[in-house]
Amino acid sequence: MTITECFAALVKKGSPAQVRIIWNIRIPRVLAAIIAGAGLSISGLIMQTDLNNPMASPSTLGVSNAAVFGANLSIIAFAGGFLDTGNHLSSYTVGANPYATSLMAFLFSTVSILLILGLCRLRAFQPGVVVLAGIAIGSVWTAATTILQFYATDVGLSAAVIWTFGDLGRATYRTDCIMAAVVLIGLLFFLFMSWQFNALLSGDAAAKSIGVAVDRLRFTSMLLASVITAVCVSFLGIIGFVGIICPHVTKKLLGQDHRVSVSASALSGSILLLLADTLSRSLGNGSALPVGAITSLLGAPFFLAIIFNRKGEHS
């Protein structure tokens, strides 16, 4: 389709096929990129602030590993969802639920989040404990996934692996609405609490002494950030690096003030994922390349350039 045809289809003046392509395939995909990019990016920012750790990411609580296990379980063991391997004809005849895989991914992500936050509550959400618990529980999900994949058929295994690649093409208006609702709640909460997050930058003791309920803030915000990630990952698969690169780029360019960095991270996340998705479709020669790989390929050099440029200024 040419650009003129795209615009014509946007105002519903193109051919019925073109209108369908734009309104039923492209627009939900673009919306998914904007929403998930923003969601993953603000989740990363909040995790980094909460845990005072630049390596923290939206998946620090093992969310992605758990989602992968849930999806693998659905695809390999239950053969449900849109990536059905076809090994179980019965699931077609009764009408497989297209949300089964996403639902399983989300369920296991939630279990992982609650498990880690529950454990960390015993230690007052000390950042070091949260990160280590996330690594430990995450590795359990990865191990379980490996065992599951060991018993999978060739077709089942390839379907399960393809799910993990991350694909915005899975988005529909309904999934976009669900993601948008969760991301919007998170965005508003993080903006509302931006002064409290700024206070966290001074350390726990200083933040508590000026009146911030540090433990409660950390629990609520980590829960929200993880749920945002769980929803995005469950619908779209793993989209790596957005949650690490975008908050860092934003902080380097605009400073750490959360009144600015929350919205700026959301914006940069949307832009990166949108660009990555556009590239993944353009480079794929008919089929879209995994968008997660493109986000890293696109973001990492930019990220490195910013880090080293800034270092040069100080040395």
Add this chain to the structure above:
Amino acid sequence: MLEIQDLSFRYSHRSPLVLDHIDLQLRDGEIGILLGKNGSGKTTLFKNILGIQKPLSGSVRFDGEDLLNMNRRERARRIAYVPQSIHFGALSVFDTILMGRISYFGYKAGREDETAVEAILRDMKLENFAARNVEELSGGERQKIAIARALVQEPRLLIFDEPTGNLDIANEQLILEEAHRVSREKGIAILTSLHDLNQALTLGDRFFFMKDGQIRHTGGRESVTESVIQETFDAEVRIVEIEGNKIILNGGQKT
């Protein structure tokens, strides 16, 4: 007036008492100095007073109000804290100080909060720093910003943990003069720990000698004697008087 009665604290059921039945009183406008070796429990005592750590038993009251069961925001309007090591985010000096008003504004700073910050900046002669990034300032300047942030809380009690720990002599003097001015001009009680005994003697009104989680001796300048210091620090010292001022020397030093 700060009144601590029979305060004890330990990290877990199996660990020994880090604070062992502490009693301490400090009047408005007084500067109280905690003296003791590293690990004697000074910072832990501060954190218990501030509600950052929960005591095992005992009470902490300020002007008759129970600080331990007070809402965090209410407490922040009465007590402010300048911790030992200070690191802020990459924010402007103005915003860093404004953060001290969180207990008043909660989610969005109002005009009166900004006015309070402007007044503190003027008072501490920091107006020229307002727009600068706090990360770019020197250690001494950052310490001043931390004090400004504490003062904007409009506290009645200011807790300083080793305020001169990492500073050069010029900045040390600057910070101690600021502490003295705040206490005298605003009537704020100050509780601080200091390692330099001579600085402590110059600044303090009351002295609390801590050892193994206990306050072993309390008193005014007259209570600072060679034997008390030796017992507290397990170190030989000599005290000489020059023009009416006590000077503490290491055991081997000669006048």
